[in-house]
Amino acid sequence: MGKSRGPVWVIAEQIDCRILEVSFQLIGHGRKLAAALDTTVEAILLGHKMEEHPRQLFAAGGDRVYLGNDPELAVYQPEIYTEIIEKLAKERQPEIILVGSTAMGRELAPLIAARLDTGLTAHCIDLVIDGNKVLESRIPAYGGLLSIICPDRRPQMATIATGVFPNPEPDESRTGEIIPIEVPKKIPRRIQTLEVVREEPEGMDLESATIVVAGGAGAGDPAGWRKIAGLAEVLNAALGATRPAVDEGWAALETMIGQSGKMVSPELYIGVGLSGELQHMVGISGAKIMVAINNDAKSPVFEQVDYGIVDDYREFVPVFIEKIKEYQGKLKTC
Amino acid sequence: MFKIVVCVKAVPDPKEACNIKIDPATKTLMRCDVPMVLNPLDKYALEAALQFKAEFDAHISVLSMGPPEAGNIVKECLALGADRGFLLSDRAFAGADAFATAYTLAKGIEKNGPYDVVFCGMASSDGSTEWVGPEIATFLKIPVVTRIKEIVEYNGQWWTVKAELENGYRLVRVQIPAVFTVTRELNTPRRLSFSGIIKARKKEITRWGIQELGVPEESVGLKGSPSMVSTIASMDSRRKVEILEGKREEKAEQLVQRLVNAGVI
Incomplete structure (x- = not known):
């Protein structure tokens, strides 16, 4: 028997205390990857006034939620978010980290990947576990479908857009473990998100258009x-x-x-x-x-x-x- | 003096990118003579530097990693107004993923000396990962703001910028030195001028290989890349294609009819 594999992680994202759809979709697909690897699905959720939200992540298929619940985490703060996730990943050794291809995810994912000395595949359209139990991240390029692997380093990381995977059917009876995480005291604080401003989208919404x-x-x-x-x-x-x-x-x-x-x-x-x-x-x-x-x-x-x-x-x-x-x-x- | 570094990439001309195919046997790109051009978003990164220089006393270094031919796009940046051009080129750098590319560029930036800000395009048109800017920042151990669309304040050690977000923006305060990746909304890049091209003729491009950078071979290029291509499959369409024939009017008529029949209009 080989040693047991680390969990599949999903970096959940919230805006104004609402968890984004892509986070649930990644947990849903993460379950399939976890089944192939015989491991668990865990989510990292950073925000403020989010005490009740882990329930939704359990219902989507999560087994454990690391919850950072602090005013300092209310909106995306690159330095603090990176620091927390890096430290946690070094401790818990996840096998895979999935991140939504959102504006936040596209900045946060490479910051984490570089800190963890590992590879990161951009904007995948499918994720499967191959015969060697390695994650194959599929991306289209130049008339073909490429499978990208990160064979030697862990975690294996990928970003995925909203809508690539379906919304999982929520199972309200599922429960899980919540592990609280603290905001680290010693961080450089050279960067701060002062404000997040949302504007009315121009034109018709592409994603819901018929x-x-x-x-x-x-x-x-x-x-x-x-x-x-x-x-x-x-x-x-x-x-x-x-x-x-x-x-x-x-x-x-x-x-x-x-x-x-x-x-x-x-x-x-x-x-x-x-x-x-x-x-x-x-x-x-x-x-x-x-x-x-x-x-x-x-x-x-x-x-x-x-x-x-x-x-x-x-x-x-x-x-x-x-x-x-x-x-x-x-x-x-x- | 205020020092600005702009990272640029030579990419296959996006307008002709559809002519590039992957050879399924060798897993290499068949470029079919598609010309290499300056990555479109990098023009906005250079323009940001040039506008800053127009207002303050600043020195602009342009840095690219690529094959020897990529010297042309560095030359183009010099003609647009950059002061110094660097091309990081070595066989050992080939096959790099975003991680190894960012590492190599970060080493080049460090070798070039002190810097205040680094501008990059948000993404390249060929790889389109958006990883290189944030990963350079990580290797340099400085903060990064990606997708900036406006520089609100840029006086002193703290800059305030607007970073693009889904339907909105983030207002971010950041201490320099920092890396900024830029979007098209930031500015309107200038065009090449004849006098710029003449001036650039006199400017030399500094070429650095693995020796000059003093980096171990296993941390650059294919060897230094955590991720790699494992397989390539072709994508087959599941659709039955019908090309509508006839005169223009007839084609339009048939198309409307088919869409009505399918219940989609």
């Missing part, structure tokens, strides 16, 4: 981008973008769909002037019906959708809009 129109590099210029935005408007759709479109400055970072952006699963997805790069396509793999409009018949996007239109989008989109309006007009009259 129709998503996305544009890519093929949009060509801001005028072209507005044409694509016009299609979204007619369909009452949320407007998304690929990374090159964000790079060009046509679209905001928050509208980026894909592995390092948002994961969406609308009823209808229409991709305009984009090439079907996997980094983008994994973000919409949950769509019911997918359409692509691209003037290059050889574009890889035409291998990944339900309906393809080979045409110059600048010419096609206005005609398409007219036909949609015609249909919408008919709906109103009858």
Whole structure:
């Protein structure tokens, strides 16, 4: 018999005392990983006035919660959070640490990984345990699906976006152990989050939209981008973008769909002037019906959708809009 | 004088990145002559440094790790107004993951001497991990603020910045020296000027290898990387593709019909 493996950890995240969905999703999937490794699932929860919240993490599948409950932890404080998790990880030796691909997670995860001298895989779309009991983190890249491993160092770390794994069915009868953690007294305190300001999101929410129109590099210029935005408007759709479109400055970072952006699963997805790069396509793999409009018949996007239109989008989109309006007009009259 | 370091990366031109494929047999990238360019977000990092320099007396060092050809993007940064360019290049550095890359860059920054702030792009367009900035900060044992979109106060030892957050921002006060990773909202990068290109001709790029950095071989490149690619699988689409034929009008008509039939519009 080998020695027993360390637990699977999830760094839970809360905003205004509400635990984010991704934290539950990671605990849910963490259970599967833990079963394959014959170990437990544990969550780290840092915040203030969070006494009652560990219950939710147990219901999602957690066995143990390390709870830091202190006014100093109310909002994300990089130095303190890193210090607490580093110390705890060195003590408890987790086998795996999963972190949500949120703004906080994307900063905190590399801080922890570097402190623990270990590897960290970004924005995974699947996590499995292989035959050697090693974590395989799957990421799409360059037309293939890569499995990244961290064979020799522990913990194995990965970040995962909201929506990659399903919400676990809560089991209110599950219970677990709460271990309180203290705020360390000796930390440098060279950095402080003074305030967290939330603004009303602009435009339609991509994650809850039933129709998503996305544009890519093929949009060509801001005028072209507005044409694509016009299609979204007619369909009452949320407007998304690929990374090159964000790079060009046509679209905001928050509208980026894909592995390092948002994961969406609308009823209808229409991709305009984009090439079907996997980094983008994994973000919409949950769509019911997918359409692509691209003037290059050889574009890889035409291998990944339900309906393809080979045409110059600048010419096609206005005609398409007219036909949609015609249909919408008919709906109103009858 | 106030010393600024900007870390930059040469990436395959994102507009042509779809032409890059992975060779399933060798697990290496088939670049198919996609040109290497300055990582788009790094332009914003350099611009942040240049704007600071325009206001205060400052010296800007640009640092990149990459193959010898990456010297071109360092040269581009010099033409844009950076004072000194460094390329960390060595066969031993090849195959580095974010961890080993950050370690090597941190060693380069230390060798370059005292510094006040380090600017990085939030992520590279090819790796898009966002790890390198925070990991450099960890190796340098200084604080980091990622995803900054505004520098509110930058006078003295404490800076106040706004860091992007889902639907909002974090207002962060941080003591320098510190690392900042920047988003596109921070500024509008300037374009290359002819006079800048002429001036940059005279500026030399300093090239440092493993000897100059004095780091052990097992802590850089593939050997120094905790994570590695184990397998590559192809992704097969589960969808039956139908390419709609006919005149433009007909295609639009058919498409609307199909979407109506599917009950999605």
